[in-house]
Structures are given as structure tokens and as C-alpha cells.
Amino acid sequence: MNSPLNRFEGSDSYVATGELALAVNAAITLGRPLLVKGEPGTGKTQLAEEVARALDTPLFEWHIKSTSKSQQGLYEYDAVSRLRDSQLGDERVKDIANYIVPGMLWRAFESGRRAVLLIDEIDKADIEFPNDLLRELDRMEFYVYETRQLVKARERPIVFITSNNEKELPDAFLRRCFFHYIRFPDSATMEQIVEVHFPGLKKSLLAEALSAFYRIRDVPGLKKKPSTSELLDWIKLLLAEDIPPEALRADEAKSSIPPLYGALLKNEQDVHLFEQLVFLNRRAGRPG
């Protein structure tokens, strides 16, 4: 039924679990936006890039800021430069269409082939923002009032929306999306992920690094748990510094802080908490 180009199974640089691939394929087949949530650093934004690469389609990224307006994704009317051109007697001024600047949504709609559209961190915007995009995402069309023109997607783009849970999204918006929560990978998946990024990493180093990493994640009360992207950074550092796997070994690590921990713990309270725990462990472990 589906041609191979319409299915996503992960790629050589991105490990997608079966459930994630299924969610992506459901969104592609039924033409619904896919809302992706998950801990920071679990590859939400990367997902869109990888899908675009795997399906070989253009990617349009719309990064949302707290000041973003929904209109900016559709188009903007550049009144100031039209005024200026009128002062200079430019010929272009006669046609208002010259001053309509298409936004990311429009560009994705107009793209000849089916495109991937990423609306990144939608929760950063004003709480009314998602409501303003309902019709556009539903019907994949909008109206340009200045030129009285209806912009309609030639081919429904594949829409990915990421959210960090900073604001709750309105129900009407959620109803139109599919939803997937990227769970934090278990250690088997994590090994695959590391293998994809650092092929041929020494087995011993990988095993020690992963166990140290999950140990840190299990420390109760951390403000910001280290995530996949931080683990990858850390391994990169370990390789660069040529740290031997023995230095990460569990019994030693219990009484000392893993080397280059700055890549994993991003806040001084967490470092402090971790140091205290290590200190307590050391006292408990002392023979006597």
C-alpha cells in the first residue's frame, strides 16, 4: 500500500523506536500534524530533520519565540518598504504582491513536492497562538487579504510540532493533532543511539559510561536530569580527553565524581547535591 518513500523507519544517524516510527507513519498517512513532547534533549527537533532527510523532502523550520505571531508563519505585508519605494518612484510599487513576504507555512504549502514543516517549541508563544493556526493546519489553506488570493497546499505537508510543556495547549488544537511522548530511552536503545553517533566505540568504555550516566540520572532530586544529547556530548569529551574506561568503573565512581561531569550536570545545586551523595557513599563504604 505504502511506497517505501512514504515510510519512516529511523535513519543511519537517528534511532527511532518502533512506537515512534509508527506514530510518524500514522501522521504521514493520515495527513495530521504530529505533536511531539518529551524531556529536553531527547531529539524532538531532530526528528523532523531526520524525517525530511529520510523521505528526501525539503524541510521548513519555524522556530517559535515568545513574540511570535501566527501571522508570521503565513505571510507579512511589508508596508514600510512599499512606502519607501513609492517615495522613490519604483515601478514595483504598483503591485501589492511585491510586498507580501511569505512565511514558513506558505513556503511549505507552495513547495512543489510534499514538504516537512517543523513548528518548533510551540509552547513558547502566547497562549492564544495555537488557536490562531487551527484552520490553517486543518484545511492546509489560508487567505491573503491584501491580494485576495487563497493559498492552498498543493500537497499536504508533514507537520511536526514540538512542545516543552511550558504552557498547556488548547483542546481544540490538540484534537487536530496526533501525539507522541518520546520516552527517555532505556539502556539498550541508548547503546544503539551511541553506536549511531560514535561508531566503533570501545565496548568497555560504552558500558561504563552508560552505567555512570544512568546512575547520575537516578540520583533523586536533581533539578535537570542529564539527557541523551548531554550523554553524547560527554562521550565526545571522554574520547577527546582519552579517559580510560577504568576511571568510570562503578566502585570507583561511587566514591568519586565522574570525570568531566560538567557536560552532564548543568546547574550548581545539582553538582553540589551529587557531591554530597558521593561523600555520604564514601563514608558508608569505608571499612570499619
Add this chain to the structure above:
Amino acid sequence: MLIRFFLMLRAAGVPVSITEFLALLEALEARLIGLSAEDFYWVARTVLVKDERHYDRFDRVFAAHFRGAQDLFEALLASEVPADWLRKDFELSLSPEEKARIAALGGWDALMETLRKRLEEQKARHQGGNRWIGTGGTSPFGAHGYNPEGVRIGGETAGNRRAVKVWERREFANLDDSVELGTRNVKLALRRLRRFARQGATEILDLDGTIDSTARRAGLLDIRMVPERHNAIKVLLFLDIGGSMDDHVRICEELFSAARGEFKHLEYFYFHNFVYESVWKDNRRRHGERTTLARVMHTYGQDYRLVVVGDATMSPYEIIQPGGSIEHWNEEPGAAWMKRLLASYPRHVWLNPEPRERWEFTPSIRITRELFEDRMYPLTLAGLDRAMRTLQ
């Protein structure tokens, strides 16, 4: 068969709508998945559930629905039967006074509703395995001699058939409600209190002004800029902290974080039980760094709106007697300080997280309400809405 599944999801509190149900059928029709229960589970979850907080509920319903009639019955039991079943037993052990109190709390149904929510919560916290409801967690009911021991809700783990495993694991059990950010509704209520004004640096184009000015200069372009519009409302927030307010910490946090996001000019202070000569901004250094009330009133002008959040539940002496404060010796009664504060800020409200039914029975709440000339509102969305209208 799927319609029943859909209805069960709704009954279990997963907010699914017909749109989503149709989308699921569409997905099945598109032959998105093969004949695998696990694939069906993933697709159904992707399409029907829109919030990771609901994953656990979804897993439970899914397990119940696809496991057979016996469990189905138990799920029904969990959602409906106990109320009546318990009632008989319960009523026998109540004295007339207690019955009156229950009526004051909003009657039977409200009470059972709370109990049901408690039960649901408790289920959510117990990961898998047995889910017996103990007496410990349901405190208000324990006080009335209510003893639900022996009521079993939910089933045991089914056999280790591989296909069922994914939802039986219930990995999202502890996510249920733990990332609650329910400030959206609070923010929308606070939005009533908006008055836009242009202040500060000129940043955006004033289209009307530019056209006007350009026309006046016979077509020579003259660009005018204006500052962006901001919410110019100023709010002074006083929060009761500690003691009896511990029960209401969550709703207060929600209100506080919503207010922080909504009002650009927000000043907040903490007090304990009632306002006396000084308040503080940091609870950890409350004894060292206090701000006198006189200073607050001098610093922030009359255009500030005063919002006091507290349960106003204390001994009446703490309000009307000099030296009544439970923490220090106060020369003047709290009521005197409060009157000064209210005189400085003519637009004021008190938000009370205690249920409205209890207000009449607590003398200190009555006194406070009189001080506020009845401008006390319950800390609910409706109450917040009314309070914001009063402040406008």
C-alpha cells in the same frame, strides 16, 4: 466493539472526542498497521491520547477492554458501583451532627465525588500490582469513621502473554498528573484584568500616525513610531504562607505563576495568618529581611490593585487584639493594619482557597469579610473571574 472502548476511555477520564475516534477508524482503514495488537496499541495511543499524563489511564482501559469480561466488570466497579455500595454502610455509623457537616460540605454527591477522585489518585500512585485502598491516604473520610478496607478496585496483572505486556507495564504510571501545569485557565481568568497602555521605547510603526503625518507633509514620507502596548495594570499580591495554608499550596502556586506571567507590574509579599506591621519577600529569610507595611504603602501608589490570598482561618484574636499574633508581640491589632492597607489601595479583593460553605462557620473569615466589605471570593476559576471584574 471499538465504540465501547471509546466510551470506556471517556468514562475513565481520557478526554477523547469523536474527531479522534474517527481518525482512529481512518487509520485502521488505511491499513497503517498489520494484525498486531501491539501496533494497534501504539497507533490508538498516538491518535487518541494527547497528553502524557493520560497515558496511564489509557493503558488501564486498554488492558481492561482487551482482557475479557471479568476485568471489564471490575473496571466498571471502580468507576461506578462503590458509591451506592458504601453509602449504606457509611450512613449507619454517622451521628446527626456529622450528617449536618456532610451537608455543609456540599452533600453526599460532592463528598463521593471527592472520594472517587482520591481513589483514582491513589490508584495512579500505586504502580501496578495490588491496589487496595488503605485508610491512610483519604484523611477527611477517615475522620468520619469511614473504613473502606476490603474494597478492591482493579484487577491483578494478567498472565505473561507477550502482546499485552506493553500496557501492562504501565510505565507512565508516575507521569500521571506529575507535570501538571494547569495554569492555562487561571491565566485566561486573569486576562480580564488588562488595560493596555503604551509606555517605554518607541519600537513599532504607528501606521495611522505615519499616514496622517505623511499626508500633512503632502506625500513626503514621515515615519512615526510608538511604543508597544503592554498590560499596564499594577498588582500588589499578598500571600498567606505556612500553617493552615499548607493544604492549598498547589492552587496558590498555580495562581502565583499565572500572575507572574500575566502582569508586568507585579509585586508580591508574604505574611502569616494575618497582616501586621511588616511583611517579607523571601520565606527563607523571613525573620531577617522584612519590609514594613508603611514602606510598602509609600512605595507602591494608589494605582496598584491589592490582591490578598489567604484562608483567613485563625483565632479571631489574631485579627482584633493587640498582641494577638501567634508569632510576635504586635502593638496594634491586625485589623488596624489591614484598614490602613485597604485605605491606601481602594481597589482590593481577598481570594480564599477554603470552600465557600465553610466561610459562615469560621468567625475569623466573617471578620475579614467585613473588613473587606464583602469583597472576598473563593479561589476557583469562577471566583477569580468575579474578583477580576471587581478590580477593574
